[in-house]
Every structure is written in C-alpha cells, then in structure tokens.
Amino acid sequence: AVYQSLEGLPADLKPFDFIVAGGGTAGSVVASRLSENTNFNVLLIEAGPDTAGVLEIEVPGLIGQINASIYNWNYVTTPQAGLNGRTLGVPRGRGLGGSSCINGMAYSRGASDDYDNWARLTGDPRWRWNALWPYMKRHEHWMGAAGGRNATGEYDPSVHGYNGNVGTGLPWDATNEHDIRAIRQTEIQGDLHLVSDHNAGQPIGLTWLQLTTGGGERWSAAKSYLGPHVRRRPNLRILLNTHVTRVLPVKASKPRIDVRTVEVADRAAGSRVTFTAKKELILSGGTIGTPQILLNSGIGNRTELERLGIPVVLDSPFVGEGMMEHVTVTLTWNIVPQNITVIDPDVAWAMWQQNRTGPLSTPGPVHQVMWYRLPQKTDVLSKYKDTSSGPGSPHFQFTFGDQGRVILLTPYSRGSVKLNSTDPFVHPIIDQGLLTHPFDLAALKEGIRTAKKFYTGPAWEGYVLGFGGPDPDVLSAEEFETRVREVARTFLHPVGTAAMSSKHSKQGVVDSELRVKGATGLRVVDASVFPLTPASLTQGPVYIVSERAVDFIRHSWL
Numbered sequence: 001a002v003y004q005s006l007e008g009l010p011a012d013l014k015p016f017d018f019i020v021a022g023g024g025t026a027g028s029v030v031a032s033r034l035s036e037n038t039n040f041n042v043l044l045i046e047a048g049p050d051t052a053g054v055l056e057i058e059v060p061g062l063i064g065q066i067n068a069s070i071y072n073w074n075y076v077t078t079p080q081a082g083l084n085g086r087t088l089g090v091p092r093g094r095g096l097g098g099s100s101c102i103n104g105m106a107y108s109r110g111a112s113d114d115y116d117n118w119a120r121l122t123g124d125p126r127w128r129w130n131a132l133w134p135y136m137k138r139h140e141h142w143m144g145a146a147g148g149r150n151a152t153g154e155y156d157p158s159v160h161g162y163n164g165n166v167g168t169g170l171p172w173d174a175t176n177e178h179d180i181r182a183i184r185q186t187e188i189q190g191d192l193h194l195v196s197d198h199n200a201g202q203p204i205g206l207t208w209l210q211l212t213t214g215g216g217e218r219w220s221a222a223k224s225y226l227g228p229h230v231r232r233r234p235n236l237r238i239l240l241n242t243h244v245t246r247v248l249p250v251k252a253s254k255p256r257i258d259v260r261t262v263e264v265a266d267r268a269a270g271s272r273v274t275f276t277a278k279k280e281l282i283l284s285g286g287t288i289g290t291p292q293i294l295l296n297s298g299i300g301n302r303t304e305l306e307r308l309g310i311p312v313v314l315d316s317p318f319v320g321e322g323m324m325e326h327v328t329v330t331l332t333w334n335i336v337p338q339n340i341t342v343i344d345p346d347v348a349w350a351m352w353q354q355n356r357t358g359p360l361s362t363p364g365p366v367h368q369v370m371w372y373r374l375p376q377k378t379d380v381l382s383k384y385k386d387t388s389s390g391p392g393s394p395h396f397q398f399t400f401g402d403q404g405r406v407i408l409l410t411p412y413s414r415g416s417v418k419l420n421s422t423d424p425f426v427h428p429i430i431d432q433g434l435l436t437h438p439f440d441l442a443a444l445k446e447g448i449r450t451a452k453k454f455y456t457g458p459a460w461e462g463y464v465l466g467f468g469g470p471d472p473d474v475l476s477a478e479e480f481e482t483r484v485r486e487v488a489r490t491f492l493h494p495v496g497t498a499a500m501s502s503k504h505s506k507q508g509v510v511d512s513e514l515r516v517k518g519a520t521g522l523r524v525v526d527a528s529v530f531p532l533t534p535a536s537l538t539q540g541p542v543y544i545v546s547e548r549a550v551d552f553i554r555h556s557w558l
C-alpha cells in the first residue's frame with residue numbers, strides 16, 4: 001500500500017523486517033525485490049511524492065518540462081576552486097524512483113574492467129563482471145527499438161535481459177546521414193572501431209546509444225519495480241513525503257553498534273517518529289542523501305561531528321569523502337543545417353499516444369555515442385598514473401551535436417559532502433572538487449583533440465564545417481585552461497561518498513556486502529557505495545549494484 005503522509009500510516013502495523021530509507025533508483029529495487037518474499041514485511045520511506053502517472057516523467061521527450069521544484073532536490077555546490085569559483089546546480093531526483101525519474105535515460109553498464117577493478121579494490125570476486133552477469137540481465141527488459149523497427153546490427157541480443165524490470169531499447173527512428181558518416185569516419189580513421197553493443201563489457205569505439213525508454217516510455221525505477229501489482233502487496237508499505245532525519249542504534253552494544261531504527265519527520269518543525277526494523281535498515285538516499293543522513297546520525301568523521309556538536313555514534317572517517325564525478329566540457333561545432341522535417345508538436349503528441357514513437361519517445365535526436373581512451377603515447381599518461389580501470393575501460397565519452405560534449409570518465413579530482421547544519425532539512429555542503437587535480441585538465445585537452453580529429457575527419461566533409469572550441473591547438477595553454485574552467489560542468493554522476501572497501505581496509509564506509517563497517521543492522525545500497533566511478537553513465541551500475549545487494553541481504557536471512 002502507498003501512504004501519502006506519515007499521518008496516514010496506520011498505527012497498528014506489524015513490525016517491519018526491513019526498512020528501506022530513500023525510495024530512489026536503488027531503494028525501489030531493494031524494496032520491491034525484498035517484498036517478493038511474503039514472509040518479509042517491508043517499509044519504504046521516500047522524502048518526495050509519488051511519480052506514477054506524471055506525464056512529464058513518463059514521456060521521454062518531455063524531459064525538459066519536469067517540475068524542478070517538486071521532483072528535484074536542486075542542490076548547489078560550493079564555489080568550485082577548479083571552475084574559477086563558479087557554483088553548479090546538482091540536480092537529484094526527489095520522489096518515488098529518485099533520479100531515474102529525471103535523468104537523461106541513457107543506459108550503459110560500463111566496462112568489464114570497471115567491475116573487475118571493483119573486485120580487486122574490495123577483495124571480493126563477487127564484484128567481477130562475470131560474477132555480476134546474472135544481475136545485469138536480471139534488472140533489464142530489453143524491448144528493441146521503440147515502434148518495432150528492425151534494429152538488427154545495432155545491438156547484440158545475447159547480452160541483454162528479457163525478463164527483468166527496466167524497459168530498455170533503442171530510439172524509434174532509423175539510421176540517418178549523421179550515423180552513416182560517423183560509421184564511415186570510424187572506418188577511415190582506423191584507430192577506433194565499431195562496437196555492436198557497448199553493454200557487452202568492451203565499450204571502446206563508436207556504438208549505438210541505448211536508453212531506458214523501452215517501448216518509447218521512460219522506465220524509471222518506480223515504474224519498473226513499484227508498479228500496481230507490487231504496490232498491492234500486503235507486506236510492502238510505501239511511505240511518501242516523509243524525510244528520514246537520522247538512523248539510530250537500537251542498543252549500544254560493543255564493539256559493534258546495532259543500527260536498525262530510522263527517525264523521520266514530515267517537515268523540519270514536525271515531530272520525529274521512529275520505526276525499528278527487525279532484521280535490517282537499508283539506506284538508499286543516494287550520493288548526497290546517504291552521507292547527509294549518516295552524518296546527522298553521528299556516523300562519520302569524529303572531528304567533523306564534534307565540530308558540529310553531534311554526538312559520535314560511530315567514527316567512520318570516510319563518510320561523505322571521496323566523491324567522484326564525471327566532468328564535461330561542451331564543444332561547439334559548425335554544422336551545416338540539415339534538411340530534417342521538423343515534426344509538428346501536435347503530430348508528435350499523436351505519434352506518442354498512438355504507438356509510442358516520434359520525437360517524444362526519446363530524450364533527444366542523437367543515436368550514437370563514442371567511448372575512447374587517452375592515446376597510449378601522451379604526456380598525460382607518462383606524467384600521471386593511468387586512472388582507468390584497465391585497457392578495456394575508456395577515459396572519455398563523446399556525444400555528438402553542434403553542442404556535443406567530451407566527458408572525462410576517469411577524473412583524479414575528488415569532492416565531498418559535509419553537513420551545513422545539524423538540521424537534517426538543510427541542504428549539505430557539496431564540494432565536487434571538479435578540475436582540482438591537474439591530470440583532469442591535461443586529460444581533457446587530449447580528449448578534446450581526439451574528438452576534434454574524429455568530428456572534423458574526411459567523412460564529415462560538407463557536414464561538419466569546423467570546430468568552434470575550446471580548441472587546445474588554437475588557444476594558448478593559459479587561454480585554454482581559463483576557457484575550460486569557465487565552461488566545464490558536472491555530468492550529473494556523483495558517486496562514492498560511502499564507498500565499499502575490503503574487509504581489512506581502514507578506508508571506505510561499507511564492506512563488500514555493503515554493510516556499514518563497525519555496525520550491524522545497517523547497509524547502504526545506492527551510488528554512494530561505488531568504490532570507483534565506472535567509465536559509464538551511472539544508472540545502469542546502480543541497478544546492477546542494487547540487484548546484487550538484494551541477494552546479499554536475502555542470503556543473510558534465509
């Protein structure tokens with residue numbers, strides 16, 4: 001059942017076995033999967049509202065119209081030292097399904113090297129790509145191209161899941177001239193190759209963009225995992241519009257504290273109510289929300305907590321630290337205006353209503369994406385240790401268009417989330433630390449050069465007339481640096497603020513089964529546990545991690 005407010009929750013409910021705090025991308029998966037077992041009584045708590053039936057969320061092409069004051073936390077960074085003191089908006093989804101309701105819907109899993117590296121970093125082979133393979137298929141429901149066009153050759157059917165939850169697929173419209181030229185340029189250039197499916201673990205090259213828009217609709221985590229039949233489960237309660245203020249120990253047993261109680265309120269001045277899970281409390285507040293809740297609860301760096309006057313429950317120095325974010329620079333190109341028939345908005349709406357096709361069935365017109373590495377012989381790699389997870393993992397993503405972008409997927413820079421106030425309703429201090437390490441700027445320079453070489457190559461003659469910059473071969477080193485620091489921004493993929501690490505490591509916040517180190521009863525399942533950012537967009541990895549986590553939890557209690 002779904003409850004719109006704390007007041008509406010019946011008082012005589014049976015005790016909950018599991019409480020999931022945060023009903024976003026990961027929280028939706030965890031609550032849904034755990035409540036498949038009718039013996040488990042599950043409570044899911046989400047700060048934001050329901051998202052079911054919200055047209056701007058369901059229709060991919062209406063992404064620009066999603067109400068930012070309702071479905072978005074609208075965080076803002078501190079003035080960024082690496083960005084000439086600019087502050088940046090940090091959108092994060094607020095509502096059932098979390099960021100999967102407002103994201104760009106691109107679907108990528110990352111490289112096999114990324115996960116093999118996670119396994120090395122955590123000392124746990126269960127995080128290897130091959131070991132995660134069942135979870136990659138388990139969350140996915142591949143639906144082909146929207147509208148049913150023949151997309152043979154644009155994906156590898158053997159690497160997709162067909163019985164999972166999240167509807168994925170390809171855009172509705174067929175290969176266009178831009179796509180053909182990109183393929184030709186790849187063939188001419190020779191140092192890149194065509195990749196039939198970037199979700200097979202070897203993404204480097206030119207490939208077709210996959211989306212979580214199966215059948216032309218946005219498949220948010222809420223739509224995918226918390227549909228009508230799941231909401232009707234008598235053993236699942238979904239509590240909306242309710243803010244998790246803290247997690248609390250049940251009893252102060254040493255050496256490990258047992259954290260299974262969650263404290264909530266419907267507004268800052270509202271009275272605090274607590275619920276205690278019989279088995280486990282799972283924190284899924286996302287990369288910003290999770291460390292904020294932990295810190296407010298006295299789980300964090302002792303010195304920092306004492307500075308704020310918060311009693312220390314558990315000294316866990318890395319809570320909120322080590323945030324990784326993909327940094328991106330928009331590149332401008334002089335592209336010949338194309339003779340594309342612009343579909344009238346009324347026709348577009350009719351197309352979407354009739355068979356979920358047309359421009360509204362997709363977040364944008366682009367069909368392809370390019371993943372690539374720093375050139376082997378470059379000053380950057382001789383000066384700095386390679387930050388990528390391995391030779392099969394890209395350093396960059398390039399997206400096409402007259403305002404295309406280069407995205408650095410393997411930054412050295414790190415950021416943090418710290419408390420601004422002891423009031424859990426006040427936004428935390430978010431410092432993304434973008435471009436604070438010299439590697440990132442040096443790498444971006446090379447990444448831009450590669451994009452320029454590709455997008456101005458012979459196959460684009462008469463189509464791309466020139467590169468508008470920022471061009472490291474036209475600007476002086478100082479001008480280039482100033483320009484990049486003026487325009488760089490976040491690619492909206494922050495991760496790693498409650499990172500997992502090996503059992504014996506003093507670093508990190510959670511162990512490789514995502515249990516908070518030093519505590520019992522408390523796990524974290526969301527993007528904050530990533531030990532290193534994958535060279536990928538992040539919702540795919542969140543689904544993989546969440547499905548993997550559910551089995552860790554189940555196996556602890558069966």
Ligand SMILES: Cc1cc2nc3c(=O)[nH]c(=O)nc-3n(C[C@H](O)[C@H](O)[C@H](O)COP(=O)(O)OP(=O)(O)OC[C@H]3O[C@@H](n4cnc5c(N)ncnc54)[C@H](O)[C@@H]3O)c2cc1C
Nearest residue numbers: 022024025026047098099104105106244286289527537539
């Ligand atoms: C605008 C945007 C575009 C993006 N585009 C893409 C893309 O195209 N492809 C891609 O792969 N990734 C994309 N991402 C990233 C991806 O969506 C996220 O990495 C992923 O969804 C994060 O999942 P999560 O479960 O960690 O957090 P979230 O999905 O953000 O879930 C956290 C949930 O916890 C709730 N919460 C937080 N604090 C509290 C509290 N105190 N009490 C109660 N509830 C709380 C939040 O409201 C939210 O519902 C994008 C993200 C954004 C914001």
